[in-house]
Amino acid sequence: MGKIINDFTINIATANGTGSQSANLILLNALFRMGTHASGKNLFPSNIAGLPTWYIIRVSDYGYQAPGGKTNIQIAMNPDTWVEDIENLEPNTVLIYNTDTRLPVDREDLILYPVPMGTMGRKINPKLAKLVANMIYVGIVAEMLEIPQDILEEAIAKQFGGKEKAIQINSQASISGREFFTNELNKADNYYVEKREFDKNQFLIDGNEAVALGCIYGGINMLSWYPITPSSSLAESIDAYVPKLRLDKDGKSTCAIIQAEDELAAVGMVLGAGWAGARGMTCTSGPGISLMSELIGLAYYTEIPSVIWDVTRVGPSTGLPTRTQQGDISMLYEASHGDTQHIVLIPGNVDECFEFGWKAFDYAEKYQTMVFGFTDLDLGMNLWVSKGFDYPDEPLNRGKVLKTKEDIEKIENYGRYRDVDGDGITYRTLPGSGLEPIVSRGTGRDEDGVYSEKSDIYRSNMERLRRKIEGSRTDLPQPVLREEKEKELGIIYYGSMENTIQEIDDILEATGMKVSQCRVRALPLSPEINDFIRRHKKIIVLEINRDGQMYGILRKEIETELVPKLHSVAFSDGLPPKAIEYAEAILAKLEAFEI
Amino acid sequence: MGKIINDFTINIATANGTGSQSANLILLNALFRMGTHASGKNLFPSNIAGLPTWYIIRVSDYGYQAPGGKTNIQIAMNPDTWVEDIENLEPNTVLIYNTDTRLPVDREDLILYPVPMGTMGRKINPKLAKLVANMIYVGIVAEMLEIPQDILEEAIAKQFGGKEKAIQINSQASISGREFFTNELNKADNYYVEKREFDKNQFLIDGNEAVALGCIYGGINMLSWYPITPSSSLAESIDAYVPKLRLDKDGKSTCAIIQAEDELAAVGMVLGAGWAGARGMTCTSGPGISLMSELIGLAYYTEIPSVIWDVTRVGPSTGLPTRTQQGDISMLYEASHGDTQHIVLIPGNVDECFEFGWKAFDYAEKYQTMVFGFTDLDLGMNLWVSKGFDYPDEPLNRGKVLKTKEDIEKIENYGRYRDVDGDGITYRTLPGSGLEPIVSRGTGRDEDGVYSEKSDIYRSNMERLRRKIEGSRTDLPQPVLREEKEKELGIIYYGSMENTIQEIDDILEATGMKVSQCRVRALPLSPEINDFIRRHKKIIVLEINRDGQMYGILRKEIETELVPKLHSVAFSDGLPPKAIEYAEAILAKLEAFEI
Amino acid sequence: MPRVNKINQPLDSYKGGKSTLCPGCGHDAISNVIIKAAWENSIAPEGIAKMSGIGCSSKTPAYFLQQSHGFNTAHGRMPSVTTGANVANKNLNFLAVSGDGDTASIGIGQFIHAIRRNLNMLYIVENNGVYGLTKGQYSATAEEGSRKRKGAPNELKQIDLCAMAINLGCSFVARSFSGSRKQLTALIRAGMSHRGMAIIDVISPCVTFNNNEESYKSLQYVKNNNEELHGLDYIPHFNPIQEIEVPSGGYKEVKLHDGSYLRLETISEEHDVGSKKMALDALREAEEKDKHVTGLLYFEEGIPTLDETENLVDTPLSELPEELLRPNKKSLDDLLTKFRA
């Protein structure tokens, strides 16, 4: 049996609130520093302490980032899931388990590494035994995979940034794990980690922090938020960065942060800030968007620059708050009653989280409308690889704001809602300026902003609004295309599926077919997507929801003659997508349609 | 110039709060009693008194109910809209105007009937002069059109039901109008009303009252509501009928009516009532639905029978609250975050308002889900013709509720969310019963109703929910088809467009084409619609909104090969649809596509 | 044989599923009191409806009264859902649990309007000054200057839910502490016996995020700064009052709707539970001293409840037969005749 190098999945079963999180991050980071493209997914429960949590680390020289189809190395710490965790393992899986649970392991077909982690932890620090036990398994794994201790030390140091005591205890625990493996166990598996060239530019970061930084560099002036998983850490990250990056020389803040009483208030504050000329935003998840729906329509109709980030969790309703899904995309596109249409930015990695973080404000002010950022728990809360964020390459776009009498005089027959440029985007003046004031309102108004219920005025205003948003199609982030010259099968996908797409592609191509990819990065859809579809024989729209929401949008919007090419592959079970499952669903779909 | 009999449009321009409403209703009713298919549309402003209001009466022997393409008889009472009202008239229009406004009329190409209505009103009753002035124009019109006074008296008596004093004054005023016409004016126009056979079964009623009665006969147990135009009169009508029809022999009520503090609370109450086993509903308009979105998802996911009537007004946002539109239909179908899908009943006339009023509760309890009724201001607040409502022909369907231990024992392996019948609809027990209690929740749960975050459980539950709603397609009100044997052009439409469709059809057929009609009466769509499309060469989806919302739903859901047949004709300006405008839009669309 | 109550049920009949809260969480202590109180009151568990919103606190209905139906609604919406359920079946015994985030932030409007309607329910706020489930942000009941485990001290004024409820005319308003088992038991038992809205604001420390010394809602702080208005004993209607031993100090009795009594044993100065003014004064004084005053703050009898105001039929609406739900054919015919006239 040959060595299996840098190609395996580790599943660590613990309970939340037991301190396993930092141990897992250290292990992930050490693997990452080995240059192995390691990635981690945290499957945590919707409570604070005591419920089952799994941390899944994928190591892959192919750069695959999705959780693997099966577990190669299982670490069993949690008595509550013990039986199931062990039952589900395939033969020959490595099982590292805490013997102090005193629970049985009756599988003979596994590679067993029993370790008295509790006892060992207590020896090192009786008070922190529970926490320390987690570092024991890190040491075991490191030794087993041959990860050098100095790399582990680096990861420990990074995790505890300067806290000497913590570094010392964790280091000691990891060494004791290593020693136990060397002295008490015999390596019976064939998994190894080999050092690869490590791109020094690389680092790991989660999408929420990346968006937060994007906002910071996007000139955010006000964050209003109401806590909700998985968006809270986005808000908390902005809160943490403002004092570091957004104070003036006197230590005064250029960004207000308001914990709202609920989502209705949070979005109201965003509108207020946008109306008064500042850059306001809020972040939330599905239930929050539902609550915000009424004011989302107000922003659309009064044409107030507004930004909302939806870090999606599993719906409908309260759903699975700590699991991931792309279930809100159709709602975002048309949220609120009446005829509405919103701009939605859809980053597919952390670099784009940063980029769209600042661009969202520019689009919002340029188009004077509601702009959504759409991510999900997987992209928002798990660590993804970045090689560094690009500093914004354009100045802030503050849109069509008239600041002086002269500005206004340059415009013939100024009116707040008069389309002088023919692009549907009209000029505004800000409160406080005294220039051409109007009463902004969600009710009918004419081109001068004066109340009106006239039918022709209403209709032409609505047509202008449509034109305005239509105009953004070629201006928003265009799709990322990776095309095979055969133009056989094209997969249209978006968002966090990016982490899995290459592996899906490889699985499909292993069957002999040629697969192109088109990643949608914004709504309304770019015409380039239409062209991509036209160029390809058949198209799969791949997404992480039940109803094929993007498929629905495409089917409505693409040229009629292209519709027959589209096929939907969509499902969601709350977990980050596994390549093999989606690949198999695609194959099944292709077969069903005999295409 | 020959007589024009029973074929004209009267436009009455007044201000609201001036008492013109009762005069207009009397005129309408008198015309209706002549057997002329008269219909009236009230275009009123969003305030309480003083703003322009137009009442448009269409008289048509063809039975056309939509406002005509142009005005034949204009009554000018409102100084504020005087100039515009008169300017817009085509040559040879009859203009009856109140000379007491002292405003000029400089059109020589009109047929002018100047009347000092204020002065005449003051003579009859100085205190009520303003109100009485309105009855003067009724008398003028009656005399001019040759409507017999006894018919007018009937209409007056009906309007003031028993209030002798009011009847007397109004009768007197109308006679004084007639006398003025006879003595002071010369009939220069050629409009006449002739008596047609009057179907004694006919009466006029608005959709809100019809839905209200439907609810009363549907066993409504709780109405929660928050005032909003144009749905308030639905609630107020239920409020008025409960004491008449829904008290027990001791005078105690079988239906609670709660004015909620807002729409979030109103929908919460509906869920609470449904959860506890009663028939709860609320009614609202677009902004309310937006606010209710979160709990709509909760109803879907916890499978609680719930009914909401959306009497749509013009969106987005506050929009034009007193105007009509079909702008909420796509939102209703998928309201709330995550993957959701709701049943929507779409009555197209007042008889169906009544019928769907009671059926909504049966569907809600049968499918244990959110059921929307969808009407709009035109259907809800204008008077439509009915020949009588049919008493419900089926007993109440209370759905799958287990009441006794024996009920439960009959089911193998009972669980609140276990699909024992294979139709996706599971059995429930009610609080208070002590039978198999669960904690209903918007979070993940297994088939027994126990909290669970497991991915396969989540996924199969969601698939079952999809199956459940899918199963309703053939069970909900099926489309109404009126087909030509040529199967040339089919028009798919819904709701209040019913009032205009025949006239559109006639205009189109006048060009030589043959037009079939398919009126959608529920979402999710019936398979019959698919078949209708298949049978026809080309299809127009006709609707009163900007974005072609039903077109979008059809395009997503119908068989792929049929998609190329579909074409959207959609626009909205807040007014009840005029046949000529929509017919022309259809013709333009057909030309554009050269089909 | 386990001990049984008046309706022959053992305590176990009132228990719930295993708690998934943090060990030591105040909410679990309250759940245990609820179990005990319901058992001691000999309420049939199937007659109870457990209502809640969203939060750690709102999860607890899964951890008590397994034989009762429950509804874990949406964040802040428990009062409206309970309102609907209340008119649907007025015979249900509504026992609701909410959190301070659920009630004082997103749900404050529904809280207020439920009080105005005087729903017949027991509304327990498990008040820890933070949003536990979303990891410890301040809630609107956190006192100005109070400080949770991480982050800066709270800057905003607290909403005192008891003061608000009294001002709005709530007929039973109490404050208690998850650590005061005896007092809390008496209050919950009395709240269950009360006809109308009974609100008990229970300080319930969040041991994970808000149990440090600088927090006014930590276990230790409340223990040191709890001023009890009175000792409390609950005397159920099925225990004739004379059987109860009379305490040595002075006492007053509050007669509850079902014939039970709540006995208030005077501790220091007299507190008249019938006086809004005294109740509000007690709250204000405690607040000024950064203290918590606990006990039955205000009580009033005879305010009509929602189902009474609605003048509903005696049978729960959810159980009405078809004849009472659908008027007969003749009534419709008559109506149509009128329309056609």
Place this chain on the structure above:
Amino acid sequence: MPRVNKINQPLDSYKGGKSTLCPGCGHDAISNVIIKAAWENSIAPEGIAKMSGIGCSSKTPAYFLQQSHGFNTAHGRMPSVTTGANVANKNLNFLAVSGDGDTASIGIGQFIHAIRRNLNMLYIVENNGVYGLTKGQYSATAEEGSRKRKGAPNELKQIDLCAMAINLGCSFVARSFSGSRKQLTALIRAGMSHRGMAIIDVISPCVTFNNNEESYKSLQYVKNNNEELHGLDYIPHFNPIQEIEVPSGGYKEVKLHDGSYLRLETISEEHDVGSKKMALDALREAEEKDKHVTGLLYFEEGIPTLDETENLVDTPLSELPEELLRPNKKSLDDLLTKFRA
């Protein structure tokens, strides 16, 4: 030449569009007072931001101060929109108008939380006890037993917005009447000068739906049952106080943030505007007698406003230059270096 104020503006500069309310509506009277007050205070109209929700009352910003920007937001959401606008541009003078439906029903949560944050704004509730714009349903401020033009008497307890505001720590709380032009003018002028949240609950009869005798909020009823706490005079900061004639009776002065004074002329017994207790007692007593007490109920100075708590830069955020909005490239490079470490 028309009369001008200190900044050389005629009254006309403060007027608005033509009202579309019912003739005689109390709200129009308030609009006129606002026009007058702003003119007399010599506030630059362009510095004012007019905020409102939805309702007849909330329409009025179109009928005054045509030179100011305004935002007629959504039903019940004015406070949150104002919050956002407030931090965006703290130099704006926020003048907000809402209705009793807009504030006490759908908007009660935002009302409460805006008070907690102490927005620097004047919040006028045009309180008529009904929903005017939707044709006269009772609102949550209708008194128990009060009766509108049509339908049964109101069954629910009123929410007293002043009492609620005082309890929540609002620093300027007043009640007035649309018919008391002098008192209202002084209060609105003072409210504009106040730093922090100033709430004026103005009884403003709905002549169409709630002006009958049996209504406690009808013109006649209020005229007959209005108990003024004190006579009121406003002395602007630009009129040295000595220039003002000292009234014969006793008086007290309240110094406002911008240096203006509100002079309270004692009418009957003394009312200490610095005492929450007296304010709440006055409200309670009036309520018990079905009276309306009007005047400045409570006043407190120096509570930090939201923009202060937020420690914002001096320039309004809406006017910051790009340098202050986007940290420089080096800061990002440094951060990335740290990430890569």
